[in-house]
């Protein structure tokens with residue numbers, strides 16, 4: 001048992017909410033190795049902190065700076081009792097084994113308005129649970145909560161507006177309610193589970209697919225890895241006591257993709273649907289294998305960008321002029337702090353010319369091209385034309401091919417090593433889109449040295465090029481499969 005459990009028998013907000021989602025997940029989080037913060041996560045945390053600070057502007061309150069919870073609770077109590085204090089930031093409370101920090105408390109009549117700040121643009125279920133839990137602990141500590149507010153990011157905010165316009169308040173007093181008895185019972189059950197020598201036994205389900213501990217709990221080739229498995233089908237499989245994909249009988253109702261997955265798992269061989277050659281022949285040469293990278297921030301980096309809007313910053317293009325020909329490469333990376341979109345759109349149109357299929361992997365590129373078309377009316381006709389030339393390789397895989405090593409996923413990170421052994425992302429400094437976005441922001445930051453900028457630029461180009469080269473190799477692998485019949 002870890003030292004933190006023996007010495008600290010409390011749950012914080014995030015632990016409580018995780019434990020409610022799945023007690024085993026909480027157990028594995030708490031007893032596992034400490035989480036390491038990668039650059040992308042650190043950037044998200046920094047952004048959240050900055051949004052929190054802006055949300056307090058103009059309220060004239062007092063920040064509870066004490067990091068130790070007991071000290072912070074004492075300080076909060078003194079501030080709450082002082083009628084001269086109109087607002088408290090990061091106030092600390094404790095009740096029934098739960099410890100919370102309230103983002104903002106504003107004195108309202110005889111009670112307090114509890115304001116929780118989130119850098120999201122819409123109210124989500126987890127936000128309401130967060131507010132309700134904080135309300136429960138504040139109220140149970142003896143302080144009346146008169147109102148509850150979610151202070152979210154205003155989706156209509158644009159660069160140049162005042163910081164007040166960055167936020168949109170949502171009154172959630174009626175929605176953010178909590179059953180105190182249920183809370184107490186849940187806290188006790190979770191703390192008991194955490195004290196145990198083994199993780200608690202819990203039912204698995206579709207919710208496991210988004211859990212970081214999926215590989216710990218779910219055996220390989222489990223029915224949960226069937227693509228697009230519905231709750232109804234899962235219940236039917238459970239009713240028949242079927243947990244392994246290979247056990248699913250032929251007559252059991254599955255989608256065409258799920259059937260292909262089952263057959264691949266049963267035989268251990270790649271499954272190729274008839275018609276693959278026909279769908280591959282629908283392309284027109286030259287083939288342009290296109291991959292975009294983008295950046296999205298809560299507080300927009302550029303004018304005319306909405307909070308959290310994806311802004312394309314670079315692309316890589318591998319070009320196959322004729323079938324079996326030599327592949328050429330072009331790319332674009334916007335390297336300074338100015339808005340990248342106009343230059344990127346113009347270069348893209350130049351590089352893609354007037355004809356030839358544009359091979360992509362998902363609908364991400366289509367969405368970015370649509371965004372550019374609505375931003376630049378003079379380029380819109382040419383950009384809209386590009387959309388008619390798009391050819392989604394992921395859809396081809398989903399519709400025609402399954403390799404047992406896909407593990408239920410058609411992500412390029414799974415399909416590439418399965419179909420083209422030897423080509424993956426392991427040798428790259430940047431190996432996923434989130435890391436690329438974080439690196440881009442570091443590259444354009446004013447304080448980054450020229451040497452570091454060059455290094456990041458090289459890493460970004462290498463990562464994006466690997467994505468477009470991956471599509472070339474996947475396309476070639478599919479052509480070979482189609483030839484073999």
Ligand code: SF4
Pocket residue numbers: 021022023024025026028202203204205207208211212213214215217218
């Ligand atoms: S995979 Fe499922 S059972 Fe395992 S910890 Fe995650 S949510 Fe819980």
